Amino acid sequence: MGMAAGHEREAIRPNITGSFRDLLHASTRHPGMLFYLDNHLSMGERSSAGVYSGRGLNENLARELMELHTLGVDQGYNQDDVRNLAKMLTGWTFSRNGEPAPGQFFFRDTYHEPGVKTLMGQDYPDQGEAEAAQALDRLAQAPATARRVAFKLARHFIADEPPPALVAQLTGVFQDTAGDLTPQAHTLVDHPASWEPKLQKAKSHQEYVVGVARLAGGALPVATLLEVMENFGQAPFMAPSPAGWPEVSAAWIAPDSAMRRARFALAMADQAADRLDVPALIAETMDGFAPATTLQALRDAASPQEALALAFASPTMQRR
Amino acid sequence: MLSRRTILKAGSSMAAMAMAGAPSFAWANGDTDRRFVMVILRGAADGLALVPAIGDPNYAPQRGKLAEQNPIPLDTTFGLNPGLAELEPLWRDGQLAVIHATHTSHRARSHFDAQNMLESGLNKPSSITDGWMNRAIGYFGQPKINLGLAAGHQLPLILSGPAPVTVWAPRLLHNPELAFLQKLEAMSAVDPQIRAALAEGAADDARQRSMLGDMEASRAGVGRYGLNLQLAAATGRLLAADDGARFASFDLGGWDTHGSQTIVLSYLLPNLAKSLLALKDNLGPAWAKTVVLVVSEFGRTVAPNGTDGTDHGEAGVALVLGGAVKGGQVISDWPGLATAQLYEQRDLRPTTDIRTAFKSVMVGHLGIDEAFVEAKVFPGTPDIRPLDGLVRA
Numbered sequence: 001m002g003m004a005a006g007h008e009r010e011a012i013r014p015n016i017t018g019s020f021r022d023l024l025h026a027s028t029r030h031p032g033m034l035f036y037l038d039n040h041l042s043m044g045e046r047s048s049a050g051v052y053s054g055r056g057l058n059e060n061l062a063r064e065l066m067e068l069h070t071l072g073v074d075q076g077y078n079q080d081d082v083r084n085l086a087k088m089l090t091g092w093t094f095s096r097n098g099e100p101a102p103g104q105f106f107f108r109d110t111y112h113e114p115g116v117k118t119l120m121g122q123d124y125p126d127q128g129e130a131e132a133a134q135a136l137d138r139l140a141q142a143p144a145t146a147r148r149v150a151f152k153l154a155r156h157f158i159a160d161e162p163p164p165a166l167v168a169q170l171t172g173v174f175q176d177t178a179g180d181l182t183p184q185a186h187t188l189v190d191h192p193a194s195w196e197p198k199l200q201k202a203k204s205h206q207e208y209v210v211g212v213a214r215l216a217g218g219a220l221p222v223a224t225l226l227e228v229m230e231n232f233g234q235a236p237f238m239a240p241s242p243a244g245w246p247e248v249s250a251a252w253i254a255p256d257s258a259m260r261r262a263r264f265a266l267a268m269a270d271q272a273a274d275r276l277d278v279p280a281l282i283a284e285t286m287d288g289f290a291p292a293t294t295l296q297a298l299r300d301a302a303s304p305q306e307a308l309a310l311a312f313a314s315p316t317m318q319r320r
Numbered sequence: 321m322l323s324r325r326t327i328l329k330a331g332s333s334m335a336a337m338a339m340a341g342a343p344s345f346a347w348a349n350g351d352t353d354r355r356f357v358m359v360i361l362r363g364a365a366d367g368l369a370l371v372p373a374i375g376d377p378n379y380a381p382q383r384g385k386l387a388e389q390n391p392i393p394l395d396t397t398f399g400l401n402p403g404l405a406e407l408e409p410l411w412r413d414g415q416l417a418v419i420h421a422t423h424t425s426h427r428a429r430s431h432f433d434a435q436n437m438l439e440s441g442l443n444k445p446s447s448i449t450d451g452w453m454n455r456a457i458g459y460f461g462q463p464k465i466n467l468g469l470a471a472g473h474q475l476p477l478i479l480s481g482p483a484p485v486t487v488w489a490p491r492l493l494h495n496p497e498l499a500f501l502q503k504l505e506a507m508s509a510v511d512p513q514i515r516a517a518l519a520e521g522a523a524d525d526a527r528q529r530s531m532l533g534d535m536e537a538s539r540a541g542v543g544r545y546g547l548n549l550q551l552a553a554a555t556g557r558l559l560a561a562d563d564g565a566r567f568a569s570f571d572l573g574g575w576d577t578h579g580s581q582t583i584v585l586s587y588l589l590p591n592l593a594k595s596l597l598a599l600k601d602n603l604g605p606a607w608a609k610t611v612v613l614v615v616s617e618f619g620r621t622v623a624p625n626g627t628d629g630t631d632h633g634e635a636g637v638a639l640v641l642g643g644a645v646k647g648g649q650v651i652s653d654w655p656g657l658a659t660a661q662l663y664e665q666r667d668l669r670p671t672t673d674i675r676t677a678f679k680s681v682m683v684g685h686l687g688i689d690e691a692f693v694e695a696k697v698f699p700g701t702p703d704i705r706p707l708d709g710l711v712r713a
Contacts, residue, residue, distance in 0.1 A: 028337070028552065038627060038629075041578075041579055041626065042626060042627070043626055046397050051701055053626075055625075055626030055627065056625060056626035057625065057626055057631075058579075058625055058626060058627055058629075058631065059631050059632065060631070062513065063429070063430070063632070067430055067432075073428065073430050073432070073433055073445070074428070074445075074705075079428075079664065081427065082429075103557050142588055142638075181614055202371075226439060227492065228493075229490065231473075231489075231490070231492040232473065233412035233473025233474055233489070234473075240362075240573065241362075241432070243432050249513065250449075250480075251474065253513050253514055253517050254474075254475055254487060254517055254521075255486070255487060255520035255521030255524050256473075256487035256488065256489055256516075256520075256521055257473075257517075258514065258517035258518040258520075258521040259495075259518070259521035259522060259524075259525050260491075260492075260493075262496050262500075262501065262504060262518065262521075263491070263492070263493035263494060263495060263496060264493060266493075266494070266496050266500065267493045267494070288551045291509055291510045293507065293509070294507055294510065297503065297507040301503070306500065306503075309500065310500075310503060310504060310507060313504050314507060314508070315508050315511035315514045315515075318511075318514055319511070
């Protein structure tokens, strides 16, 4: 968990308005990623450390780099490419205790597989640390990567099934700007689909729990919040696979989790209603935004506590 | 996306169902008394670790330091990992079978694509939103009680689709009063997807609480492995009930053993065995009418990798348990472990499509018409025949 949080804070957030290439480099070089996908353990079979120890390659990072972080599965690479990218990545690790700057990126050349590597039809001479960097540059500008990033941005920010024209537009902008992410954001904000009043996305459980907890005034101990999110099946920074959390509403709006949201809304309202000005809070957060029937139901509630619980559990609060 | 169930439920009164509290239906679930459970080992479990091929002359040299030192012999070729020792009595009683060198038709060593195919039952990865277990449930028409049960925090693809399915996971907070749920349901009418989910969730919750009794009250879920046992035990209890589900699935994770595999498995395997026994114990007499399939999306490399683990491979192993299983046998067209016999000279060669076992359970155990299985459950797979001799008729 700690390493995933560090990865988000140190690799993703500082690069979110820069180029996708820089984001990819920062993400791949981050110790959290190198550890999570086992690259710190991978060594070339013909590297000096590999020959000495009898250990060898670990393909995990190479495969997910192409399948999940850039091209997408079945987008022009095969098993040989996975192995060869793994060879190019050997030596990309972090310093250990007793070495300078422990825990920081470190190229361990004794792990690096010597020789020429062929990646998707192109030869890369032996250049140590620079090989994987060149591979990342190539992956970052591949057309399949442009399409994949565009689709994922549109699905995350606009709708589960985003307008194909928007995805095509984002793809074109990505290619025209060499993967600059700021024009991606501008394109998303400028698109009419961003301004439709209908809430098209379901909040993830984490978004929902944090949103309600914020409105309730943050009186919940962090440990309790964590337990709640775990019970919702979404402990922070603990995505079940390298593919991350699902994006579509069917994953977040389901019978069992609907009941969990209702229970959580009630529990939060129970402990927050007495110290909050409930009508003012509802006016501030829901007036002019929630449907008239929702606002009427909140006015008709039997008590401020029930009004707050209904507001927390309302469809308006469950979507974004 | 609206499932058929949510459309059905949208017009029904959640209040009536929740008010019953502990509904005791006068009729049992007449469609079938057979039970079927899929346990998915997510992350690609190493089949050669679970069921080592100790009698293959190439086993020890190929496995190197991962060669099992103290296997429990099953037959002249295969053994059971000692971490699964608690399952050995089931083998002796003829209630545990093994299918080895089994696989999906996936060949790209991607967890996500392979799980997609394992659960969709199709020949290729796809964005299909229904799973083959759900389509099989469709054979039983529109029963009054959900035949499908997913134990865990999410509904997996294998059980997703038009047929109604219940999700169960341990509860953390107090349940709302009925009056609150009624108001919330009315307020949610503006959002049919949320309203339907809430109505269904309230009904499911009331029914499950009546079946689980003391188990629901005792929050045994302490940590990941405790949760596994709780999911397995609750699945058994919910399937055992006369008016309970008949098809269930739950996941056990952590099998992507890229490093320090022996240490990781020394925790996972006993937990797997205990979970399966918890399932059996809670099924009670219904165990006699049960088939449990334990599968993973693919296997792992035969040789250790550089980090005392194994990387993504091809064929793996499936365990088949239950009173309705013809146990005590390892079913395998064994491909051998010599380097030339391996798939791409690194992985156990796939020889038995796992869908042969799925079809065998569908037809031989659950009594689903074979034509329905071919047309609806596993379309486009005429060459994959049901595995002979896996289940008791």
